[in-house]
Amino acid sequence: MATMDEAVETTVDPACLQEPPLALDMLMQLDVFGICLYSMLSFMSFVTLLLYLEQCVYIYKKVSYPKKTTIIWISGAAPVIATMACCGMWVPRAVMITDMTSNCYFAVVVYKVLVLLVEELGGTSDFLQRFSGKPFRINTGPCCCCCACFPHVPMSWRMLFLLKLGAIQYAILKTVLSILSVILWTNGTFNLADLEITGATIWINPFIGVLTVISLWPVGIIFMNTNILMRSLKIIPKYAMYQLILILSQLQTSIINILALNGSIACAPPLSSQARGSMLSQQIMIMEMFIISLVTRSLYRRMYDPLPSEEHDNEQNNKAALKAALEEHDV
Numbered sequence: 001m002a003t004m005d006e007a008v009e010t011t012v013d014p015a016c017l018q019e020p021p022l023a024l025d026m027l028m029q030l031d032v033f034g035i036c037l038y039s040m041l042s043f044m045s046f047v048t049l050l051l052y053l054e055q056c057v058y059i060y061k062k063v064s065y066p067k068k069t070t071i072i073w074i075s076g077a078a079p080v081i082a083t084m085a086c087c088g089m090w091v092p093r094a095v096m097i098t099d100m101t102s103n104c105y106f107a108v109v110v111y112k113v114l115v116l117l118v119e120e121l122g123g124t125s126d127f128l129q130r131f132s133g134k135p136f137r138i139n140t141g142p143c144c145c146c147c148a149c150f151p152h153v154p155m156s157w158r159m160l161f162l163l164k165l166g167a168i169q170y171a172i173l174k175t176v177l178s179i180l181s182v183i184l185w186t187n188g189t190f191n192l193a194d195l196e197i198t199g200a201t202i203w204i205n206p207f208i209g210v211l212t213v214i215s216l217w218p219v220g221i222i223f224m225n226t227n228i229l230m231r232s233l234k235i236i237p238k239y240a241m242y243q244l245i246l247i248l249s250q251l252q253t254s255i256i257n258i259l260a261l262n263g264s265i266a267c268a269p270p271l272s273s274q275a276r277g278s279m280l281s282q283q284i285m286i287m288e289m290f291i292i293s294l295v296t297r298s299l300y301r302r303m304y305d306p307l308p309s310e311e312h313d314n315e316q317n318n319k320a321a322l323k324a325a326l327e328e329h330d331v
Contacts, residue, residue, distance in 0.1 A: 019093070019272070019275075020092035020093045020095070020271065020272070020275040020278075021092060021093075021270040021271070021275075022093065023090055023091045023092070023093075025270060026092060026270060026271075027090075029270060037283070038089065038090070041086065041089065041283055041286045041287070042086055042089075042090075044082070044286055044287065044290040045082045045083055045085070045086035045286050045290070047290070048078065048079045048082045048083070048289060048290050048293045049079050049082070049083050051079075051293060051294075051297055052075065052076055052078075052079035052293065052297075055075060055297055055300065055301050056072050056076075058301055059071050059072055059075075059300065059301070060072070062303060066119065067116070067119045067120075070112050070115050070116045070119060071116065071300055073108060073109060073112040074109055074112050074113060074116060074238075074242065074300075075296050075297070075300045076105070076109075077105065077106055077109045077242070077245050077296075078245060078289040078290075078292045078293040078296055079289070079293055080101075080102060080105045081102045081105075081106070081245070081249055081285060081289050082285065082286050082289035082290060082293065084098040084099070084101050084102040085098065085102070085281075085282040085283075085285040085286045085289070086282070086286055088278065088282045089279060089282040089283060089286070092271070092275055092278065092279060095275075095278045095282070096181075096182060096185050097182065098282075099253075100178040100179070100181065100182055102249060103174060103178060103249075103250075104171075104174060104175045104178050106245065106246070106249060106250075107170050107171040107174035107175065107215075108171045109242070109245075110167055110170055110171065110215050110216065110219060110246075111164075111167040111168045111170070111171045111215070113219050113239070113242050114163065114164060114167045114218060114219045114222055115164075117219075117222045117223060117226060117230075117235070118160075118222070120230055120233055120235065120307065121226060121229065121230070121307065122307075124160070127160070128155070128156075128157055128160065131155040131225075131226075132154075132155055132156060132157075133154050133155065133156070134154065134155055135152030135153065135154055135155075136152060136153055136154070136155050136159070136221060136225045137150070137152050137221075137224065137225060138150055138152070138153055138221050140217070140220040140221050140223075140224045162218075163218035163221060163222060164218070166214055166215060166217060166218040167215050167218045167219055169211065169214070169215065170211050170212060170214070170215030171215075173208075173211055174208060174211060174212075177204055177207070177208055180204070181200070181204055184200050190204070192257060192261065192274065212250070216246075223235075223239055227239070229307065230307065232304065232305065232307070233304045233307070234299055234304070237295075237299055238296075238299050238300070241292055241295060241296050241299065244292060245289075245292060248285065248288050248289075248292075249285065252281070252284070252285075253281050253285070256277050256278075256280060256281045256284075257274070257277055257278070257281070259277060260273050260274045260276065260277025260278070261273075261274060261277075265277045265280070
């Protein structure tokens with residue numbers, strides 16, 4: 001009599017256990033709706049990339065160095081992710097490579113956001129001259145948002161260096177670990193479905209998650225302590241777009257992959273459950289990055305008035321204090 005395991009195995013479609021199909025094989029099995037969907041998503045990805053290239057030309061001509069290179073890096077997050085998602089959609093077996101490219105690029109963007117916050121305030125020297133000795137609260141997300149008892153730390157050259165180091169370590173280590181993951185993947189050692197303690201996935205992915213959290217903390221510290229001064233530069237919506245890209249490209253993709261690994265996403269031959277989950281993730285990502293790129297373009301493709309100097313801020317504060325004192329005296 002056949003055992004229960006054998007009976008379960010006989011009910012599983014062999015196509016659901018295969019690796020992703022070749023691009024040509026998948027293309028041959030597309031129906032009219034599939035062809036229209038792939039064409040529309042490819043067009044959206046192409047438009048996203050085209051608008052970004054035009055924006056790069058505008059920023060290169062209008063913005064001074066080194067701020068223009070930072071803005072080009074940050075505004076390119078959505079177009080790069082959309083382009084890589086389009087490549088992964090057409091070539092399912094290249095999803096590992098496309099995801100690695102997108103994640104490595106965004107790891108650099110995390111550091112560039114911190115650099116942009118400092119450059120908008122005049123660069124490192126002006127930033128330190130303006131905030132040196134002033135207390136910065138460090139109980140911000142994602143590490144210490146609930147730790148209200150944390151003391152404020154005075155800003156200094158050493159603290160700014162540590163903040164930059166905390167952000168850039170993710171860009172470096174993420175790239176190294178991604179290349180290592182691809183090398184192990186080509187050898188069959190790295191497999192997202194292999195969650196055994198002896199597998200490479202269970203060690204590399206959680207470590208990358210820890211690095212991500214550590215890198216987001218310095219950016220949050222700088223933003224939470226300086227965003228009031230940069231409201232005229234639309235820094236809050238710019239930071240919101242960066243956070244949205246982070247959530248969609250990292251958290252959303254992880255949730256879809258987990259659902260695919262658990263079998264919650266049914267396989268659809270020639271796509272297995274995991275391959276279909278990756279395909280859905282790429283298609284959703286293209287539409288989301290298309291919308292985000294339009295919003296990001298409206299925020300960065302414009303000129304802003306320079307921020308007032310620290311002397312101007314002190315003068316305005318003194319005038320406000322003097323006015324309040326006179327009103328109190330008149331009463």
